[in-house]
Amino acid sequence: MSAGTTMNHSDNGYNFAYLDEQTKRMIRRSLLKALSIPGYQVPFGGREMPLAYGWGTGGIQVTAAVIGPDDWLKVIDQGADDTTNAVSIRRFFQTVADVAVTESTEVATIIQTRHRIPETPLKEGQVLVYQVPQPEPLQKIEPRETETRKMHAYAEYGAMQVTLYEDVAHFGRIAKTYDYPAIVNGRHLMSPSPIPKFDNPKMENNPAIQLFGAGREKRIYAVPPYTSVRSLDFDDHPFEVQTWKGSCALCGSTTSYLDEMITDDRGSRMFVCSDTDFCNTRQAEAASAPDDKAAGEDA
Amino acid sequence: MTVISSAPSMRPVSSGGTSLKPGFADPVFDAQGVFRASLVATAYPGRIVPLDRTFAAPRPFSPATAALCLTLLDFETPAWLDRQAQSGEAASWLRFHCGLPLIDETATARFAIVTDPLNLPRLHEFASGEIEYPDRSTTLVIQVQSFTDGPDTTWTGPGIKESAGVAIDGLPSWFWSDWDLNSELYPRGVDVIFTCGNALMGLPRTIKVEA
Numbered sequence A: 001m002s003a004g005t006t007m008n009h010s011d012n013g014y015n016f017a018y019l020d021e022q023t024k025r026m027i028r029r030s031l032l033k034a035l036s037i038p039g040y041q042v043p044f045g046g047r048e049m050p051l052a053y054g055w056g057t058g059g060i061q062v063t064a065a066v067i068g069p070d071d072w073l074k075v076i077d078q079g080a081d082d083t084t085n086a087v088s089i090r091r092f093f094q095t096v097a098d099v100a101v102t103e104s105t106e107v108a109t110i111i112q113t114r115h116r117i118p119e120t121p122l123k124e125g126q127v128l129v130y131q132v133p134q135p136e137p138l139q140k141i142e143p144r145e146t147e148t149r150k151m152h153a154y155a156e157y158g159a160m161q162v163t164l165y166e167d168v169a170h171f172g173r174i175a176k177t178y179d180y181p182a183i184v185n186g187r188h189l190m191s192p193s194p195i196p197k198f199d200n201p202k203m204e205n206n207p208a209i210q211l212f213g214a215g216r217e218k219r220i221y222a223v224p225p226y227t228s229v230r231s232l233d234f235d236d237h238p239f240e241v242q243t244w245k246g247s248c249a250l251c252g253s254t255t256s257y258l259d260e261m262i263t264d265d266r267g268s269r270m271f272v273c274s275d276t277d278f279c280n281t282r283q284a285e286a287a288s289a290p291d292d293k294a295a296g297e298d299a
Numbered sequence B: 001m002t003v004i005s006s007a008p009s010m011r012p013v014s015s016g017g018t019s020l021k022p023g024f025a026d027p028v029f030d031a032q033g034v035f036r037a038s039l040v041a042t043a044y045p046g047r048i049v050p051l052d053r054t055f056a057a058p059r060p061f062s063p064a065t066a067a068l069c070l071t072l073l074d075f076e077t078p079a080w081l082d083r084q085a086q087s088g089e090a091a092s093w094l095r096f097h098c099g100l101p102l103i104d105e106t107a108t109a110r111f112a113i114v115t116d117p118l119n120l121p122r123l124h125e126f127a128s129g130e131i132e133y134p135d136r137s138t139t140l141v142i143q144v145q146s147f148t149d150g151p152d153t154t155w156t157g158p159g160i161k162e163s164a165g166v167a168i169d170g171l172p173s174w175f176w177s178d179w180d181l182n183s184e185l186y187p188r189g190v191d192v193i194f195t196c197g198n199a200l201m202g203l204p205r206t207i208k209v210e211a
């Protein structure tokens, strides 16, 4: 064996980015096939990771197969970089890959995410890795994988349409607000993972590379850059995203996804951006700008 | 828990009296860098994606072909080599560094390594996957003379913003009409990664090509 970086990592008791090279090759081959068949779920032989399922093991395996020493990694959970899940995944990669980390969407070359797509538009070459708890959009309709495989094989998505339309009959609207199914590249029905439907339009024609990893189900899928992603809808009930009457109480944004926060024990509320990097960046820009009207008093 | 890579040897070695060229100097970071380039090439078809490092390739492989093989091939990927690739030092190099089964059947090959594209078998002779598992198809690595000096073609599809002009040199005359037939199989179909010198260009099955 030659000396050098490989040896150093082996000295720590694990390979660079934790996975052994054979597992990385297998995941890498699956990733290339996933990009070649947008929205199709490629089965892969997942490796047991030192984190329980539900902690993003599928996303971690995808990130581990892609990441290199020159990358800048950002990890978000519900839009925030400082939640327990995001912090532990970031620490994991700092430990096993000694990789540079950032909270800036702009600076990051790889962004691993659970439940959100950043508000800041992504660029070519950036890789967005989604943690996927349940990759099969048809699972509620048909629990048997042998059957869902056939449905995808022959693009038999009528049952999914019917299920969504039952909502319209019951509630007068489509009730699903997150993990909203979409047709990728005009062919494969895909679960976007539990992101709010607000984020669905960002997947379409995005310049970045979007990769999805499901650890328990051991599937990988992808949306290549500049690819059509159509959220299911009906002529009389077109797809719509969530909207808010007000703006972010911290940065004044009227275009971002807002979370409701209780601010005191009397139940006072305010709405703030779920994407903390986006919100903080806007607040900093407003603070340094001469005409400081966007930053609210709560900042 | 310890997972140590089973890294192939990096020293030149002797096999049957002749010296084999080395594999990656750094099997972990070289493979990562080359994979990233192949990810970018597949995600943005029609672009010339140069590798940021160079390799001593066994004849008749170009550096990019050799690097791609070291990155993606192993004992799990039955590979088919064209006659020219079999005749050089490449076959024993591949067996040694990738430990892979070399097979004579195009129809069961996970990878096909082509260094003499004018004598390429027709595309339908390779594995196009199963309707329920369209990922189980052949990826062809086709080494070409040039990405810019051949007949003009226009590519459209996922990964391409509007269209891409590509002029690959040295493909057989039937190649693009076979590619149209490959498109008709979608979501089944073969995928291609072209190599030239030290650069890659991806052609996944989703891409429509106007020749």
Ligand SMILES: [Zn+2]
Pocket: A248, A249, A250, A251, A252, A253, A272, A273, A278, A279, A280, A282
């Ligand atoms: Zn805000």
